[in-house]
Amino acid sequence: MENGQSSVSRDAASTGEVSAVPAADITAICAAFDNDSHRMLDILRTVQDRFRCIAPSTMDAIAAQTGLTRIEVEGVASFYSFLSLTPRGRVTIRLCDDIVDRFTGLADVTAAFEDVLGIGIGETSADGAFSLEYTPCIGMCDQAPAAMINDVLLVGLTPQSARSAAEALMAGKTPEHLISDRFDELSPQERANRMVENNIRHAGEVLLGPVPADAGLAKAVEMAPAQIITAIEDSGLRGCGGAGFTTGRKWRFAAAETAEKHYVICNADEGEPGTFKDRVLLTERPHLLIEGMTIAARAVGAREGILYLRGEYVYLRPLLEEVLEQRRRRGLLGESILGIEGFDFDIRLQLGAGAYICGEEGALISSCEGLPGEPKTRPPFPVNRGYLGFPTVVNNVETFCHAARILDRGAGWFHAMGTEGSHGTKLFSICGDCLNPGIYELPYGHSVWDILEMASGQEAAAVQIGGPSGTMIARDSFDRKLTFDDLATGGAIIIFNGDRNILEIVEYYMSFFVHESCGYCTPCRVGNVFLQKAIAKFRKGLANPDDIDYLKDLSATIIETSRCGLGMTSPNPILSTLQNFPLVYSAVSKPSKDGIRDTFDIQSAIDSARKIAKRRSYLYDRDFTK
Amino acid sequence: MSPDQKNEAGFTFTIDGVEVTARAGQTILEAADEAGIYIPRLCDHEGLRHQGSCRVCTVKAGGRSVAACTQPAEAGQTVENETAHLTKMRRDLVEMLFHEGNHLCPICEASGNCELQAMAYRLDMTDATRFPYLEPCRAVDATHPDIALDTNRCISCGRCIRASQDVDGKGVFGYVGRGIHRRVAVNGDNLADTDAEVTDHAISSEVCPVGCIIRKRVGFATPIGERKFDKGLIGHEIEEKRK
Numbered sequence: 001m002e003n004g005q006s007s008v009s010r011d012a013a014s015t016g017e018v019s020a021v022p023a024a025d026i027t028a029i030c031a032a033f034d035n036d037s038h039r040m041l042d043i044l045r046t047v048q049d050r051f052r053c054i055a056p057s058t059m060d061a062i063a064a065q066t067g068l069t070r071i072e073v074e075g076v077a078s079f080y081s082f083l084s085l086t087p088r089g090r091v092t093i094r095l096c097d098d099i100v101d102r103f104t105g106l107a108d109v110t111a112a113f114e115d116v117l118g119i120g121i122g123e124t125s126a127d128g129a130f131s132l133e134y135t136p137c138i139g140m141c142d143q144a145p146a147a148m149i150n151d152v153l154l155v156g157l158t159p160q161s162a163r164s165a166a167e168a169l170m171a172g173k174t175p176e177h178l179i180s181d182r183f184d185e186l187s188p189q190e191r192a193n194r195m196v197e198n199n200i201r202h203a204g205e206v207l208l209g210p211v212p213a214d215a216g217l218a219k220a221v222e223m224a225p226a227q228i229i230t231a232i233e234d235s236g237l238r239g240c241g242g243a244g245f246t247t248g249r250k251w252r253f254a255a256a257e258t259a260e261k262h263y264v265i266c267n268a269d270e271g272e273p274g275t276f277k278d279r280v281l282l283t284e285r286p287h288l289l290i291e292g293m294t295i296a297a298r299a300v301g302a303r304e305g306i307l308y309l310r311g312e313y314v315y316l317r318p319l320l321e322e323v324l325e326q327r328r329r330r331g332l333l334g335e336s337i338l339g340i341e342g343f344d345f346d347i348r349l350q351l352g353a354g355a356y357i358c359g360e361e362g363a364l365i366s367s368c369e370g371l372p373g374e375p376k377t378r379p380p381f382p383v384n385r386g387y388l389g390f391p392t393v394v395n396n397v398e399t400f401c402h403a404a405r406i407l408d409r410g411a412g413w414f415h416a417m418g419t420e421g422s423h424g425t426k427l428f429s430i431c432g433d434c435l436n437p438g439i440y441e442l443p444y445g446h447s448v449w450d451i452l453e454m455a456s457g458q459e460a461a462a463v464q465i466g467g468p469s470g471t472m473i474a475r476d477s478f479d480r481k482l483t484f485d486d487l488a489t490g491g492a493i494i495i496f497n498g499d500r501n502i503l504e505i506v507e508y509y510m511s512f513f514v515h516e517s518c519g520y521c522t523p524c525r526v527g528n529v530f531l532q533k534a535i536a537k538f539r540k541g542l543a544n545p546d547d548i549d550y551l552k553d554l555s556a557t558i559i560e561t562s563r564c565g566l567g568m569t570s571p572n573p574i575l576s577t578l579q580n581f582p583l584v585y586s587a588v589s590k591p592s593k594d595g596i597r598d599t600f601d602i603q604s605a606i607d608s609a610r611k612i613a614k615r616r617s618y619l620y621d622r623d624f625t626k
Numbered sequence: 627m628s629p630d631q632k633n634e635a636g637f638t639f640t641i642d643g644v645e646v647t648a649r650a651g652q653t654i655l656e657a658a659d660e661a662g663i664y665i666p667r668l669c670d671h672e673g674l675r676h677q678g679s680c681r682v683c684t685v686k687a688g689g690r691s692v693a694a695c696t697q698p699a700e701a702g703q704t705v706e707n708e709t710a711h712l713t714k715m716r717r718d719l720v721e722m723l724f725h726e727g728n729h730l731c732p733i734c735e736a737s738g739n740c741e742l743q744a745m746a747y748r749l750d751m752t753d754a755t756r757f758p759y760l761e762p763c764r765a766v767d768a769t770h771p772d773i774a775l776d777t778n779r780c781i782s783c784g785r786c787i788r789a790s791q792d793v794d795g796k797g798v799f800g801y802v803g804r805g806i807h808r809r810v811a812v813n814g815d816n817l818a819d820t821d822a823e824v825t826d827h828a829i830s831s832e833v834c835p836v837g838c839i840i841r842k843r844v845g846f847a848t849p850i851g852e853r854k855f856d857k858g859l860i861g862h863e864i865e866e867k868r869k
Contacts, residue, residue: 056815069797069800069813070813070814071797071799071800071802071811071812071813071814072797072800074800074802074811075800075801075802078802078803078804079802079803079804080804355804372801372804377676377678377696379698514805514806515805516805517804517805517806518804518805518808519782519801519803519804519805519806519807519808520679520808521678521679521680521681522679522680522681522682522719522722522723522726522782523681523718523719523722525726525782525805525806525808526722526723526725526726526760526806527718527722529760529806530722530725530757530758533758550756554718557714557715557718557719560684560691560715561681561684561691561715561718561719562681563678563679563681563693
């Protein structure tokens, strides 16, 4: 898996083609997306959903329809985890393999599925009915273990509930009917709420308290675009996805560009393990989000927008499509919004397909363009040349929601909350070892202790702030503050108690980054694999004190030379634990007595030579003369 | 850069203290090449689009580490190139590429013409390496009558992809997969299934920097000892412009 041997899936795809998809079906699917190569992800998702596989002959047909080469289609199809070149089961069960799920009984849940379905992880049943696989964090850490069954979400799984779900599926029940026998009669909102809990533990003043409908948009249409931008700048709003760029400045840069078109894109690809705040906003405040995007469109002069929804949140698609349709009917989207001549804006929903890197601004744009989710070279920046080369504002779900509220209540109202440099409120998604995991909307400036008290997690031995790409802190740092200047986070706070093995967590996080690196640049693609292997040495007790220096040295190279934020932060799980939990490393590394590294095993090293020579070693097989 | 752009007003910046003239729109690497200053690179190649993926051309511009091949030159900028620190970064990257694939120089036909090998010499990669070997085991594609492909030696520079698309107008190669599984593949079931020809620019000896794309029946035509990098360090042609 982690070594470079990757030819298997491709070879299997070229020989294991079970069902040739009728050419007429491919033609129809491509035509539904205007044969537009920029809609490649939609085309491939549709093919995958309907035929469970994207076979070479299918790729040839898609290439012919969209004017691409097959290798270009294959480049996209082979990039995203939810697309497959080999047949997947009609029901594909993806168990969330986050560290929080592992700590809440994932192994037993997996065993229940494997036992009932008769297949192991990574396998598809012989009749093509079921596939079982692991997938990284699906944004349900407050109700782990969780699973995606096709487009349906199951949460809070136990071995018993997993077993009965698997048995029902085996007996022919559809995934939807696992949720309710009357699933078809439920509204999209009811379906979402039946599948997933919101777990709103603390509603703040800005987002989760009472929000009047479209009050911000009503104010915005009375203002000139420049005034809207000034209001957002004056509020001090900074991006809520993790990077914290000043929102008003971003809008100002995009608005200043003279271009035929401008775009507004919402980044609803929250993939940082332990983050699930946007899930709750998308469920409970979808109108506020679209309102915020519409205000941004007015500010920068965009007529088209894209809501990029992570593939893991596909269960929210019907809900969001309904909201978009409602707003079109009410004159809040489309032409002449609120009756204002020339204020035209509409939004299309773009589903992702299982790729953490698409949360990176440039990669997200690549993905919207129907390309593999690879970050773009900067400069040019998206505000100058983004989607299809046009000036583009990309903001997080929460950022757009805040923007709409700021327009309604005023910049001063928002600016007065929080601390200097970190204004307003923030949604924190808290999970792990605490009694009350869920969503907390709080002003910036609370300490980690405050959070632990609210969530009843005071026993914590370690807290991961900002997910794996953030920082892991120990008890002596719990009085630090959640602000951009101290502990910055896109929202993820993961609590670990004293029973958890820090190195197990670090090893998991490194395997996550190896899985999610796009592979474009050398240091991130290769270096993270080496970091993962090095941590495995510590876990096995085979590390020397020198290996600590090796970890630091290799991490420094990856951070300095990587092309995007993923590689610039992927060594953080190692570096922050080396700094804050140094004893964890020194306790399991010991100096070598004889100068020979413990990882070197002479017996396995000469084993292939034994096989080739068809005899034992004179030196190392002591019983040779006997 | 086309010659007519030379009329545009130039500006200056420094690389390792040497003043360099650049034009608007030039990258640091382009300006350095013209000035006779060599910045090591593997994925970048004359006449092809810049990609910025190998990161070997990492320089410090105004204190920030950037890829020189894609970073626009700026007036008055201070660029560091040949410092001990940057050479160490580059050596790490080259070492990563050696360990990601199977690079056994003594048995490789590209030895002496190989840019990866030559870069290792230039960056003084003489100590025992520290990284584990990933030892890929991919099938060699020898289906084409004139060309063979051993992607175990590929360094994912993508020069063949860009040469085929932009120079040959074909699209024989492309990337597939993600992360450590990302690699160069061909537009079809195998190379014989594509419209690749041995006369393609993408197949020429200058485009593939390593021994991945192999032209059949010409191996060892130039003896070891008389090969490209037997005559001088990689980059010497650029550096000689300054002399």
